[in-house]
Amino acid sequence: xxxxxxxxxxxxxxxxxxxxxxxxxxxxxxxxxxxxxxxxxxxxxxxxxxxxxxxxxxxxxxxxxxxxxxxxxxxxxxxxxxxxxxxxxxxxxxxxxxxxxxxxxxxxxxxxxxxxxxxxxxxxxxxxxxxxxxxxxxxxxxxxxxxxxxxxxxxxxxxxxxxxxxxxxxxxxxxxxxxxxxxxxxxxxxxxxxxxxxxxxxxxxxxxxxxxxxxxxxxxxxxxxxxxxxxxxxxxxxxxxxxxxxxxxxxxxxx
Amino acid sequence: xxxxxxxxxxxxxxxxxxxxxxxxxxxxxxxxxxxxxxxxxxxxxxxxxxxxxxxxxxxxxxxxxxxxxxxxxxxxxxxxxxxxxxxxxxxxxxxxxxxxxxxxxxxxxxxxxxxxxxxxxxxxxxxxxxxxxxxxxxxxxxxxxxxxxxxxxxxxxxxxxxxxxxxxxxxxxxxxxxxxxxxxxxxxxxxxxxxxxxxxxxxxxxxxxxxxxxxxxxxxxxxxxxxxxxxxxxxxxxxxxxx
Numbered sequence: 001x002x003x004x005x006x007x008x009x010x011x012x013x014x015x016x017x018x019x020x021x022x023x024x025x026x027x028x029x030x031x032x033x034x035x036x037x038x039x040x041x042x043x044x045x046x047x048x049x050x051x052x053x054x055x056x057x058x059x060x061x062x063x064x065x066x067x068x069x070x071x072x073x074x075x076x077x078x079x080x081x082x083x084x085x086x087x088x089x090x091x092x093x094x095x096x097x098x099x100x101x102x103x104x105x106x107x108x109x110x111x112x113x114x115x116x117x118x119x120x121x122x123x124x125x126x127x128x129x130x131x132x133x134x135x136x137x138x139x140x141x142x143x144x145x146x147x148x149x150x151x152x153x154x155x156x157x158x159x160x161x162x163x164x165x166x167x168x169x170x171x172x173x174x175x176x177x178x179x180x181x182x183x184x185x186x187x188x189x190x191x192x193x194x195x196x197x198x199x200x201x202x203x204x205x206x207x208x209x210x211x212x213x214x215x216x217x218x219x220x221x222x223x224x225x226x227x228x229x230x231x232x233x234x235x236x237x238x239x240x241x242x243x244x245x246x247x248x249x250x251x252x253x254x255x
Numbered sequence: 256x257x258x259x260x261x262x263x264x265x266x267x268x269x270x271x272x273x274x275x276x277x278x279x280x281x282x283x284x285x286x287x288x289x290x291x292x293x294x295x296x297x298x299x300x301x302x303x304x305x306x307x308x309x310x311x312x313x314x315x316x317x318x319x320x321x322x323x324x325x326x327x328x329x330x331x332x333x334x335x336x337x338x339x340x341x342x343x344x345x346x347x348x349x350x351x352x353x354x355x356x357x358x359x360x361x362x363x364x365x366x367x368x369x370x371x372x373x374x375x376x377x378x379x380x381x382x383x384x385x386x387x388x389x390x391x392x393x394x395x396x397x398x399x400x401x402x403x404x405x406x407x408x409x410x411x412x413x414x415x416x417x418x419x420x421x422x423x424x425x426x427x428x429x430x431x432x433x434x435x436x437x438x439x440x441x442x443x444x445x446x447x448x449x450x451x452x453x454x455x456x457x458x459x460x461x462x463x464x465x466x467x468x469x470x471x472x473x474x475x476x477x478x479x480x481x482x483x484x485x486x487x488x489x490x491x492x493x494x495x496x497x498x
Contacts, residue, residue, distance in 0.1 A: 006357030010343055010350075017345040017386075083337035087402070090305045090335045091358050092327070255309055 007101025029064035050187045057121035058211035059184040069151035070171040076159025077167040095247040110148035136215040143214035146235040147207035153238025160245040178204040203234040258283045258440035263313035273299040275464035286441040288451040291461035297444035334408030340395035344388035355405040393424030448485040
């Protein structure tokens, strides 16, 4: 465990010292929060409810987690591209130490990112005169834990399967599709038809739905329980897949 | 006990035999160089000895431990400085060393003590708090070697340690490697003749995965019937090509 924590500490330092991390993981989501609030203030209240701050904040928090996926993939693929990992393979570190050392820092960053996003959303909500419920924000942050792990699992998998040039590109595609099918920038529920069916086939839709329901302190079966269960299942699947792939790749590298 | 021993060590990648029936014995405290052109099998040999590649056949032992069946016993007694400078770029020199200490399970006091010792011994005081990515090639190699030395390994593997460095940085690194002689067994791979000549107690010339000649410089010159390592190397390589 000490070795995993040492690697965690290394990864946190590397990430916190990368200016791009702040731009993508914090700056961009916060800018979107402000822009979409301005859009919401400029259109009739009933027109697009998804931009109301109580719906926008959880959506933007999910959007931010997708950038954590990108940075996980970048971190893993960059380490793989050089001989740094090879040096670590020659030490007593195990695949489990390395995998934990990639997952734990990204999870910590994801929690901090969600806290900052909700703090900013709270300030915005006070400014526009519809203060967000603190209880709702805390519940939403808790509901975002499984989706954070799911996106980290995606990042780990992509970082193992692709190199440092192609992994970020692939993550960008996932970010675009995820924010679209997750219903972050439009109300997927109201579109109905084939579009809604497609959204429901992706885990992103359930991430947003669970976070928004928690924000509204609505914990009914359809709105919260079912979506969060699906996200938990996907998180377990993706973390397992990512970790398994890493171990397999490590064994192949040492073959 | 021998520091390194291989018996019929072979590594094949599909149709390519990278290392072919290698028999090698290195005494403790020796600085032993594997000399050869690119693709001769030097790095693959080092990888097998460091538990980073599985031998297709044959056996490899480091300090009497089997590199395949007893990796957990081999890893704590070795240190490796890979061909590329394998350092964490956004960590400082000190942080890189502390990180390696923690991987080997040292407590905080030992981490600080060992890090301080190596920074002092390798003359890295002025760059100790600089991030690794801002260092010159020579400093990065020094840091890479320091990271390999952190666990006080009994066998140190230096894979092309001066590759791509300018002449001054190379000479400085030679002085560092010379200062380690006798304290730890060093296996050095290089394709620079003067480097092998300057530093080694014994040299093995590898050609196409096989050892074509082995011994001290004078022994190799005798085997080749030529004076100087470069001439001896050329003579041995030409003889191998004819066979």
